[in-house]
Amino acid sequence: MLKKITIHKGKRGLLFKQGNYEKMLYPGTYRQSPFAESDIIVVDTAMPFEVDGQDLQLFMHDDLLKRELEVVQVMDHEYVLHYEDGRFSGLLKPGAYAFWNVLKKHSFVHVDIRNPELPAEVDPVVLPKLHGYYHMLEVAEHEAGVLYYNHVMQKELAPGKYYFWRGPAAVSLQKVDLRQQQLDMTGQEMMTEDKVTLRLNFVCQYKVTHPLQVLAIKSFEEQIYIQLQLILREYIGGFKLDDLLRTKQQIAAFVLARLQEKEQEYGVHFISAGVKDIILPGDIRDILNTVLLAEKKAQANLITRREETASTRSLLNTAKLMDENETLYRLKELEFLEKICEKIGSISLTGGSSLLEQLNFLLGSKRADQTNS
Known part of the structure; x- marks a missing residue:
């Protein structure tokens, strides 16, 4: 009794005789003798062309079959992105592949992983489906990146995200911060021209x-x-301590100018520089404090003498005016009398005369005594 085999639409049959592939069979009904040394394998054209235990090259002598297949060879240095009807289907690793072109249109993008950077043809939308085959490097907005393949510098990268295949080339990225940075020099010992050792805190x-x-x-x-x-040692070593302390505001300008001469050599721009502190040895500080105290005392004494001289001169001028003007003398007496009265709590009178008469008598007698003398 003949064995009946039906091949439906969307499928194909592969006829084998004595284990060897003979030809492709289109949809239809086929009958085989149970004694015939032949076999028909039915395959789905919606799936990749693959026969267990059979190499793809064993089928390539069939021109009819080849016309219905899209065959792609992926080399050892390649990945191939497979698209079906314009939609991403998967990534093909090195090997040989065949796909039926009966129901779907297939297209392929070959990428050479010896050049690790993902090409522009790879849509970032498909990246989640390529997990494990690439890695991402990111350069922040305030950074510049430098790209290396196998420790060989390739190019400078602007801020952004970059994707690279995992392949034979080792990809690495070095980043440089482009923001303003500060360099602190703390407690640096320097020696002045007169052999005084001081410590300097400096910033740029x-x-x-x-x-x-x-x-x-x-x-x-x-x-x-x-x-x-080196720049600070050069400057500090050219001044004695007193001169250095007197002109310390000029240190920053000198250092900044010398640093800016080196900008091309270092690839940077020096923005500012300044002295934070000049720390003197304890014995030098004590000596300077003693000198400062003596100077301040001398200044205070000088001011005191100047004020005393001015006061004496003023008294002498007042006395001359009073000798020359009796009315002025009388007004001065009344002024002192007013001040005396401010300190008196009570006044006792003796005799029968009034207070005004007694005061006139007192002042008049005193004035007469001074005139006679």
């Missing part, structure tokens, strides 16, 4: 202008710190 602000140049310098911040040290 700068911004990176050439990230590639900065990364080309080993221990960048340390080298700027050393450069700042």
Whole structure:
């Protein structure tokens, strides 16, 4: 009895004789003798073309089959993005693949993973479906990034997100902060021209202008710190302590000007610089405090003498005026009398004369005594 096999629409049959592929069968009904050494495998054209235990090349001699297949070869250095009817279907790793073009239209995007950066043809929308095949690097808005493949510098990256294939090339990113930065020098010992050792706290602000140049310098911040040290030692060593303290406001301007001469070398722009503190040794500080105290006492004595001289001169001028003008003398007496009266709580009278007569007598007698003398 013949064996009946029906191939429905959307499917195809693969005829094998004695284990070898012969040809493709279209939809329809086929009968096989139970004694025939042949077999028909029915496959779904909605699925990728794949036969268990059979290599794809065993079917490529059938021209009829080849016309209904889209065959893609993925090399070892490639990934292939597979699209069905314009929609992303999946990523193909190295190997050979075949897809039926009966029900769907297939398209492929080949990417060379030896160039790790994802090409523009890859829509970011499909990235969630590529998890595990790529990694993301991000450069913040205040940063500049420098891209390396296998530790070889490639290019500078602007702020943004970047995607790279996981492949033979090791991708790394170095970032440089473009914001204003501050370098503090704390407790740095310096020696003046007259061999006085002092400690200096200094600060400067700068911004990176050439990230590639900065990364080309080993221990960048340390080298700027050393450069700042040398400039300060040069300046401090050229002044005696008294001159240095008198002109300390000029230190910042000198240092900033010298640092700005090095901007091209370091790839930065020095914005400002300033002295925070000058710390003297304890014995020098005590001596300076003693000198300062003596100067202030001398100034105070000078002011006191000047005021005493002015007061004496004023008294002498007043006395001359009073000698020359009896009315003025009389007014001065009344002024003193007013002041005396302010201090008197009560007044006792003796004799029969009035208070005014007694006061006139007192002042008149005193005036007469002074005239006779």
